Amino acid sequence: MSSEIAIVGAGLAGSEAAWQAAVRGVKVDLFDMKPLKFSPAHKNNNFAELVCSNSFRSDDYMHNAVGLLHEEMRRADSLVMSVADETKVPAGGALAVDRELFAQKITEKLAAHKNINIISKEIQTLGELDYPLIIIATGPLTAQNLALDIQKSTSHSALAFYDAIAPVVYKESIDFSKAWYQSRYDKGEMKDYINCPLSKEEYEAFIKALLDAEKAEFHDFENDAYFDGCLPIEVMAERGIETLRFGPMKPVGLTNPHSNEKPYAVVQLRQDNLQDTLRNIVGFQTKLKYSAQKRVFSLIPGLQNAEFARFGGIHKNTFIKSPILLDNFLRLKSNPKLMFAGQITGCEGYVESAAVGFLAGVFSGFFASNKTPVLPPRATAFASMLAHLSNTQNIDSYQPMNINFGLFQPLEPIITAQGKQKHLKGLQKKEAYAKRALLSLEGWLKDLHNAFSTNG
Ligand SMILES: Cc1cc2nc3c(=O)[nH]c(=O)nc-3n(C[C@H](O)[C@H](O)[C@H](O)COP(=O)(O)OP(=O)(O)OC[C@H]3O[C@@H](n4cnc5c(N)ncnc54)[C@H](O)[C@@H]3O)c2cc1C
Structure with missing residues (x-):
């Protein structure tokens, strides 16, 4: 078989991409270094291995962004979702699977497809692959030689080996009776930063809570994480009570308009997406456990009810x-025959990686058959994930992200019987996102069906 596409990595993304290309009539060579070599987290000979939890998170598609992504993938005939449904185990409102059976069934289906040729090989350089189209889906633990070669082919600063993620909150959950908009020394636009002030007592209580909070463990292979990333705030706090006040919490160049005073310390939040529904806490990369983050960061005035995206x-x-390297169809701008999929693009999570793999597989089907590709409508969860991958806001601190409603196109206000504008909140808002997404998905699925109706 002479194949039209090489897919490197048969994880969540590569497996889904191979399937979507194959069912669209494209001949695929699917490479994975397993079982010849394993990343530090992979252990199973089979593909689409879940390296940690066996959960795909919430399955509630009317109220949860990842649940909505599940549903869109189901309606679009995703391999990962159909096998997840086949192998699911009881997990309340979450979708969890028997991980062994899940990986085994995915591998069997891929191996049985007439358009898929599986090759066990570690790809060390991009130059080894002579194909009209290549999808790199080697994941967060891409083997080192290939990662270095990708870095060489893109640019040093465009590939990271560690994430250093600061928490992101929904802007609407920030309390503006305490917080205010201002850039330091009034440089830049006023709305660039939201400031949360701390008094001396509040600052000291915050530092104490930070030092006492439970930290997540590093895996063995992550011990040198600090060398590459920025320091976690709790490590800065260990270096002395004033360290944060001279670092990310420095209060200079700001006046609190609620009190007309200079704050003792300040926490700043920067815009995280174009729609300005999400704000990241500047300089607050951390290894605190999630429950501790919620508790400790809620001590910050203005963030007492913050909802974390x-x-x-x-x-x-x-x-x-990805936002600077890839086009809208996941192709390297400088070399469009090279596509990327899965967590290496800057999505985060099993489902998100599979979803980006789904999109790469579908797009590759268009390219391989010289058809004009069609993007999913902006209202869908698929497109909202792509929106993160093309978000040039804060490009210097671009970090992987899970799907969340903050990435969706904001809803239009509804007009009440009295002619007033009303912004939906809470469950109603989530339901409106879900209904709009699923409605707009239908048209795209019809386009896909029409474009590939004669392939098999
Ligand atoms: C330790 C760890 C724990 C995680 N836990 C969770 C979790 O609990 N829940 C969650 O939702 N997400 C989790 N993630 C994040 C992420 O969702 C998963 O890593 C997900 O599997 C990513 O999918 P992927 O297809 O992009 O990569 P992967 O699923 O990792 O697949 C990549 C594949 O590429 C192969 N490969 C790598 N390099 C080469 C090469 N040079 N040549 C050939 N083959 C190669 C690997 O063998 C692997 O099969 C975790 C990540 C890590 C690193």
Whole structure:
């Protein structure tokens, strides 16, 4: 078989991408270094291995962004979702699977497809692959030689080996009776930063809580994480009570308009997405456990009721700066025959990686058959994930992210019987996102069906 596409990595993304390309009539060579070599987290000979939890998180598609992504993938005939449904185990409102059976069934289906040729090989350089189209889906633990070669082919600063994630909160959950908009020394636009002030007592209580809080452990292979990333705030705090006040919490160049005073310390939040529904806490990368982050960061005036779209973290995580490197169809702008999929693009999570693999597989089907590709509508969870991968806001601190409603296109206000504008909140808002997404998905699925109706 002479194949039209090489897919490197048969994890969540590569397996889904191979399937979507194959069912669209494209001949695929699917490479994985397993079982000849394993990353430090992979152990199973089979593909689509879940390296940690066996959960795909919430399955509630009317109220949860990842649940909505599940549902869109189901309706779009995702391999990962159909096998997840086949192998699911009881887990309340979450979708959890028997991980052994899940990986085994995915591997069997891929191996049985007439358009898929599986090759056990570690790809060391991109130059080894002579194909019209290549999808790199080697994940957060991409083997080192290939990662270095990708870095060489993109640019040094466009590939990271660790994430250093600061928490992100929904802007609407910030209390503006305490917080205010201002840039230091009034440089830049006023709305660039939201400031949360701390008095001396509040600052000292915050530092104490930070030092006492429970930290997540590093894996053995992550011990040198600090060398590459920025220091976690709790490590800065260990260096002395004033360290944070001279670092990310420095109060200079700001006046609190609620009190007309200079704050003793300040926490700043920077815009995280174009719609400005999400704000990241500047300089607050952390290894605190998620429950501790919620508790400790809620001590910050203005964030007492903050809802977190993403918690902070530091992990071994190989990813590229997709927003500057890739086009809308996941192709390298400087070499469009090279596509990327899965967590290496800067999505985060099993489901998100599979979803980006799904999109790469579908797009590759268009390219391999010289058809004009069609993007999913912006209202969908699929497109919202792509929106993160093309978000040039804060490009210097681009970090992997889970799907969340903050990435969705904001809803239009509804007009009440009295002619007033009303912004939906809470469950109603989530339901409106879900209904809009699933409605707009239908048209895209029809386009896909029409484009590939004669393939098999
Ligand atoms: C330690 C750890 C724990 C995680 N826990 C969770 C969790 O609990 N829940 C969650 O939702 N997400 C978790 N993630 C994040 C992420 O969702 C998963 O890593 C997910 O599997 C990523 O999917 P992927 O397809 O991009 O990569 P992977 O699933 O990692 O697949 C990559 C594949 O590429 C292969 N490969 C790598 N380099 C080469 C090469 N040079 N040549 C050939 N093959 C190669 C690997 O063998 C692997 O099979 C975790 C990540 C890590 C690192």
